Amino acid sequence: xxxxxxxxxxxxxxxxxxxxxxxxxxxxxxxxxxxxxxxxxxxxxxxxxxxxxxxxxxxxxxxxxxxxxxxxxxxxxxxxxxxxxxxxxxxxxxxxxxxxxxxxxxxxxxxxxxxxxxxxxxxxxxxxxxxxxxxxxxxxxxxxxxxxxxxxxxxxxxxxxxxxxxxxxxxxxxxxxxxxxxxxxxxxxxxxxxxxxxxxxxxxxxxxxxxxxxxx
Amino acid sequence: xxxxxxxxxxxxxxxxxxxxxxxxxxxxxxxxxxxxxxxxxxxxxxxxxxxxxxxxxxxxxxxxxxxxxxxxxx
Numbered sequence: 001x002x003x004x005x006x007x008x009x010x011x012x013x014x015x016x017x018x019x020x021x022x023x024x025x026x027x028x029x030x031x032x033x034x035x036x037x038x039x040x041x042x043x044x045x046x047x048x049x050x051x052x053x054x055x056x057x058x059x060x061x062x063x064x065x066x067x068x069x070x071x072x073x074x075x076x077x078x079x080x081x082x083x084x085x086x087x088x089x090x091x092x093x094x095x096x097x098x099x100x101x102x103x104x105x106x107x108x109x110x111x112x113x114x115x116x117x118x119x120x121x122x123x124x125x126x127x128x129x130x131x132x133x134x135x136x137x138x139x140x141x142x143x144x145x146x147x148x149x150x151x152x153x154x155x156x157x158x159x160x161x162x163x164x165x166x167x168x169x170x171x172x173x174x175x176x177x178x179x180x181x182x183x184x185x186x187x188x189x190x191x192x193x194x195x196x197x198x199x200x201x202x203x204x205x206x207x208x209x210x211x212x213x214x215x216x
Numbered sequence: 217x218x219x220x221x222x223x224x225x226x227x228x229x230x231x232x233x234x235x236x237x238x239x240x241x242x243x244x245x246x247x248x249x250x251x252x253x254x255x256x257x258x259x260x261x262x263x264x265x266x267x268x269x270x271x272x273x274x275x276x277x278x279x280x281x282x283x284x285x286x287x288x289x290x
Contacts, residue, residue: 121227125282129265182255183285185225194223194284197259201270211289 122187129193146196148203156199160184160191164199164210172215179210218244218276222251222283235276248274248281255286 127135130144138144144156154177157163164177181194198206220231233244252258252272260271261280271281 118225118227122223125221125223125228129261179287179289181223181285182288183225186223186285187227190223190227190284193282194257194287197270197282197284198257198287201259201268202257206287209287209289 119187119189122189122193126189126193126196129196144192144196146199148199150203152199152203154199156192156195158188158192160188162213164195166212174215176213176215177207177210178213179206218278218281220244220247220251220281220283222256223285228282233276241276244276245274251283256283257287258283 130138134144134146138158142158145153146156147153153167153169155165155167157165160180162176162178164179165173166175166177168174179195179198181191184191195206218233218235221228222231231244231247233240235241248258258271259268259282260275260278261268261282263279271278
């Protein structure tokens with residue numbers, strides 16, 4: 001399952017809305033496996049109910065028990081809440097490509113960062129905005145230390161989710177914060193830079209959006 | 217020259233415009249607005265990374281803008 005932790009899944013609530021929403025694989029399984037049982041991505045996909053058109057549906061109550069004694073999906077009923085699932089196509093890249101085509105047509109200069117790999121480009125971009133001390137700590141410990149204009153202190157660990165620790169003045173962790181870029185196909189250093197910018201210049205709104213778990 | 221750096225799955229892409237050329241400013245503004253509409257957040261970076269801020273409107277005189285994809289809670 002770990003390799004699918006960042007998999008984004010598009011779902012639509014069958015009976016309530018035709019608007020697709022996105023949800024992470026972890027959140028999906030956490031929401032659906034109410035007894036904290038776990039399920040692999042393959043298991044999930046193999047147990048989907050298919051309708052005559054080949055669309056996949058997943059019953060929200062299917063995994064209300066453990067995976068071992070869960071009942072097979074019932075016949076699809078329009079009154080049931082079901083989830084249409086498929087892996088999300090990374091749309092951010094497509095949007096950028098579309099915009100770039102338009103921009104080039106009007107003669108603006110467009111260039112990709114000359115560094116070869118996406119992760120190296122992201123690391124280079126991140127480095128531009130770290131102080132020498134932040135860079136030294138990041139190289140050694142894989143996290144970024146930041147004190148925001150509000151005076152709050154954070155460590156941004158090299159990951160996508162649940163990677164921000166908030167510290168009090170005594171050096172104790174008081175909150176674990178999860179707020180990340182929606183496009184998880186982006187390099188992890190881009191995510192760190194996005195978090196760094198938001199915490200520095202947009203902290204209140206970032207904290208409103210993020211999931212903040214207090215450490216008792 | 218102004219520069220936008222847009223984060224994406226291939227790393228950042230750079231778009232630059234000449235603030236003295238009306239057509240380039242117009243397209244840069246349109247690009248800015250399109251990216252904001254797509255959920256990106258723009259941060260204007262001052263010289264030596266000082267006086268940086270989040271911005272919601274395009275300023276042709278901006279020297280460097282970083283576009284960050286939409287943020288969501290986990």
